[in-house]
Amino acid sequence: MIYWEIFLAFFIPNIVGYGGGPAIIPLVENEVVGRYGWMTSQQFAETLALGNTLPSPIATKMAGYIGYEVGGIGGGVIATFATVAPSLLLMLIALGTLYRYRDSIKVKSMSQWVRPVIMVLMAYLTWSFFDEGVESAGLIHVLIIGAAATLMLWKLKLHPVWAVAMGLGYGALLLG
Amino acid sequence: MKTQWQLFVAFLRIGLLGFGGGPSMIPLVRAEAVARYAWMNDDEFGDVLAIGNTLPGPIATKMAGYIGYRVGGVFGCINAIVAVVLPCVLAMVALLGLFTRYRDQRWIQGMSEGVIPVVMVMMAQLTWDFFAKSRVALGWLVTLIMGVIAGGLIYWLDIHPGLVIGAILIAALLRPSRDRTSSKTPDALEEGKQ
Numbered sequence: 001m002i003y004w005e006i007f008l009a010f011f012i013p014n015i016v017g018y019g020g021g022p023a024i025i026p027l028v029e030n031e032v033v034g035r036y037g038w039m040t041s042q043q044f045a046e047t048l049a050l051g052n053t054l055p056s057p058i059a060t061k062m063a064g065y066i067g068y069e070v071g072g073i074g075g076g077v078i079a080t081f082a083t084v085a086p087s088l089l090l091m092l093i094a095l096g097t098l099y100r101y102r103d104s105i106k107v108k109s110m111s112q113w114v115r116p117v118i119m120v121l122m123a124y125l126t127w128s129f130f131d132e133g134v135e136s137a138g139l140i141h142v143l144i145i146g147a148a149a150t151l152m153l154w155k156l157k158l159h160p161v162w163a164v165a166m167g168l169g170y171g172a173l174l175l176g
Numbered sequence: 177m178k179t180q181w182q183l184f185v186a187f188l189r190i191g192l193l194g195f196g197g198g199p200s201m202i203p204l205v206r207a208e209a210v211a212r213y214a215w216m217n218d219d220e221f222g223d224v225l226a227i228g229n230t231l232p233g234p235i236a237t238k239m240a241g242y243i244g245y246r247v248g249g250v251f252g253c254i255n256a257i258v259a260v261v262l263p264c265v266l267a268m269v270a271l272l273g274l275f276t277r278y279r280d281q282r283w284i285q286g287m288s289e290g291v292i293p294v295v296m297v298m299m300a301q302l303t304w305d306f307f308a309k310s311r312v313a314l315g316w317l318v319t320l321i322m323g324v325i326a327g328g329l330i331y332w333l334d335i336h337p338g339l340v341i342g343a344i345l346i347a348a349l350l351r352p353s354r355d356r357t358s359s360k361t362p363d364a365l366e367e368g369k370q
Contacts, residue, residue, distance in 0.1 A: 014232060015232055016337075016338050016342055017232045018341075020234060020235050023232075023306075024234070026337075027337060045292045049295045050275070054271075055194045056260060057261075058234075060236075061261075061268050064264075065269055069272075084261070086233065087232055088241040091227060091228060091238055102230050106348055106351060109348035110344075111230075113344045115310040115319070116314070116326060117322070117326040117337065117340055119303055119310060119319070120323045120327040120330070121337055122303040123303045123323075123327075125299050126303055129293070129296035130293075132292055133292040137292065137293070141293070145294060146293040146296060149293060149294045153297060154301065163294050163298070164291060168291055170290045171283075171289050172290070175285075176281075
């Protein structure tokens with residue numbers, strides 16, 4: 001039963017998640033934190049933060065880790081399978097058809113029309129991380145760390161690993 | 177056997193060097209599949225990438241699975257995916273396991289609190305990226321109207337986001353394909369950006 005839930009929790013985000021790995025994050029959060037309650041919002045944020053410091057695609061890292069936490073090795077395998085297999089199988093089976101329609105307005109509309117929805121899900125997740133941060137660390141610290149991270153990621157275009165390290169270091173020294 | 181080993185090594189390298197998620201790994205995949213091992217030429221690689229982009233889900237594993245299948249059959253497909261995914265999942269389990277074990281230490285708890293605003297900024301950045309891409313394709317007004325309607329359906333009426341997106345995908349498939357010329361320019365523009 002838990003395996004079936006793990007499968008669904010990752011299968012659904014990945015068949016509707018147009019826009020690559022990042023598009024899947026808010027959809028997975030909706031299942032893992034919202035629907036099944038396997039993780040708190042804070043644990044999800046930690047997973048996302050540490051996941052961003054490691055190489056390889058974020059969607060499969062999240063799936064493998066969360067699946068393992070919830071259902072052991074079998075859970076990790078199933079979550080990764082549910083993430084990778086659906087669109088890969090479609091690609092292998094329907095390659096010719098997909099190739100013919102790759103420039104079709106319908107196929108383009110699919111990914112274009114989904115983007116505003118993903119955008120809203122991401123905006124909501126941003127808000128819930130803000131809320132979570134204010135609750136645990138307090139508004140002042142959220143604003144200081146947020147401003148520093150914004151500076152590092154948007155202005156200086158540093159790799160996310162440095163911003164995550166800054167957040168961890170600040171927390172260890174000043175919030176501990 | 178040699179092919180399987182080459183597949184494994186190629187995608188292991190791609191997985192370990194691919195900082196920054198899926199899209200940043202595409203040039204690495206090209207370097208291995210086209211330049212180093214000549215499993216396909218540049219045109220074929222471009223086609224596989226274009227087709228991969230018409231489907232949902234992460235692009236890097238689609239590429240790994242497809243190239244693995246073409247080069248080494250079903251076993252090659254699994255082999256390439258395991259090579260690209262497994263090392264970093266293991267690293268994640270180890271890293272977060274360590275984190276969880278010392279959770280009762282005050283300073284670890286502080287780290288966990290300090291990292292949330294960073295993730296918040298990352299998420300804000302992704303939100304902005306999706307808005308910017310959508311603005312190029314649909315215009316800012318349509319993007320915002322669609323966003324507000326979707327937000328209302330999902331957060332106010334409590335409809336599952338998968339259903340909302342599913343409905344949009346069906347609507348896109350059912351749209352008339354005649355007005356090709358009118359939306360040609362934004363499409364081309366957007367493709368240039370990606």
